[in-house]
Amino acid sequence: MSPSHHDTPLERWFHRRGWIRITIGTPYLWLIFFFLLPFIIVLAMSFATRTPTAPPFSFGGENPVLNFAHYQRLFSDDLYIRAYLTSVANAAFATFLCLLIGYPMALGLTRVSRSWRNVLLMLVILPFWTSFLLRVYAWMGLMGSNSWFNKLLTSIYNGIVPADWALRYIPMMNTNFAVILVTVYSYLPFMILPLYANLEKLDFSLNEAAMDLGSRPFRVFRDVTLPLSVPGIIAGSMLVFIPASGELIIPSLVGSSSRPMIGRVIADEFTSARSWPMASAVAIALLVLLVVPLMIYTYYDAKSYEKQREEA
């Protein structure tokens, strides 16, 4: 960006403020085009009526312009409520397990030498180089009732328990257990990376000070490291919880159809029931369910930050 000769008025006009506006405006444009507009389309669709046309919905005509029937069904039909509950419960449990496994890993990453750290970080990211779908299929292979892995587990189990408890195989595929297992496996890096970024910035001298004052290692962790890493915990948990609750692929491939998750319900409404308005209503409700708590959190977070600044 060299200072150039401003020949025409147009160019001068461009040069004065243009760059700043373009730079700031691009992300907003992106959000408007790829988030706000699609969101408005989905919102509008959720008030439409399903018709045998292409596209398969319409407003007005012999149908009401605003059709609230789909939102009514969300509450009157327990299928949706059960699916939301299953999704939120599965996602929360998977997030908790990710945190339990991911926190020590992230903390460990900050405590090893720099050369080791790069290798270990690489190992955390490495699974992304293989297609997500392929990794889920690999788990399907492992959990199947005739796989070597299942046979191995079964023979260990049968070796421990009394003979009349013996199993032919351990039922893992198409269970809720499988959904949580694969979700934890798939989303673990999303927990580790933000936690690591947070923990790495912590000032280790605070820990030293606590130890100098006589704290044992566990108390140092509880009183110093853990409270300071709360932002990392929240960021990681959000990154795991939000996509996990809308997850479609994992429950479709390894899940049990008796405990449908909301992603699958949306897909079924959209494809086999061909009710785009119903699918949209379910999607909007999911968004509200996920975004509203996030907004409340952001609001209070910003408030406490300002309070801190005022005190300072």
Place this chain on the structure above:
Amino acid sequence: MTKLTRRSTLAVIGGTLATPYVRPSWAQSGTVNVYNWADYIGETTLADFEAQTGIGVVYDTYSSAEEAQAKMLAGSTGYDVVDHAGIDMPRAIAAGIYEPLDKSMLPNWKNLDPEILRILSGWDEGNQYGVPYMWGSVGMTYNVDLVNERIPGADMTTLDLIFKPENAAKLADCGISILDSPADIMLMVLRYLGLDGDTTNLDDYQKVVEAFKPIRQYIRTFDNTNYLNAIPNGELCAVNNWSGDYATAAGRAAEAGIEMNLAYFVPKTGAPAWVDCMCITSDAPNRENAYKFMDFMMQAEAAAGCTNYTYYASGNLAAKEFILPEILEDPAVSPDAETIGRMWAPKPFSEEQERAMTRAWQDIKSG
């Protein structure tokens, strides 16, 4: 390298945003865009067509009829020729996504099987829109050895084997899988319950839900595609599926060197038949080539090539002399007259029927 100025940046951004509106040159001449089920065409069919006509084929596939339908209903797909489920034709025609065929451009129409055309005409009156491609039945594939191990001398011709709880309990550990496709399985169960398969009485669907209740806990999965790998792995022993899939699964087992005794049955209480057909979209960008492609697919050798590779029965009568004898002799793929007598072409569903069926199906699946 050009200097990064505001003007060049804007040009690049503008150019990138405009890209979707610039038609690629191949969309104007020399190609045809085809949308078909995955694994549902002959091994050399597309190459043969390109060699014969010089027209390039842009080939795209889908893995569920619902997925294809959702895409077609959304519109502006850019496809010329689409393979569509026969039973969904009334809705597709009503929605205006396909154009009536100009049969003067399809000289090979004479090769088609009149019996299949007759079945298809139940969904597409006067065969105005669709060219029958392949057809088959809904039924049950059993891993004979695994089933007999648990129920010696099991009668596989009846759905009692699945719907009697004592039988289902015995088969639960070797794996029962049901099609995730209410239009197929629910009609089959209606007939098993002694009801009219084309019933318009919505309470009858509730009876199907009741029939599933005692055995629901024994069903491992509701699925349309994964069984193709799960059967060869011995993960499933009683699988509700479509006729050709049985042969595909057997083929995959043989490829992997696994000996497996599979058998396919159309239940004696009856099962719906299906016909898939090729249609031309009403906004086809390459209409002429679409007709050429369709006519090529109706050539006896080309149609036989598809059947010889996929093991689905052809809707093309003239193809018979080129079809492998083992396929013509396989009762699952080429059913005898008695089996055909047990199959029927379901009447198209009304909106109310469809809604009730979908809801009943959700109840069945979520148990």
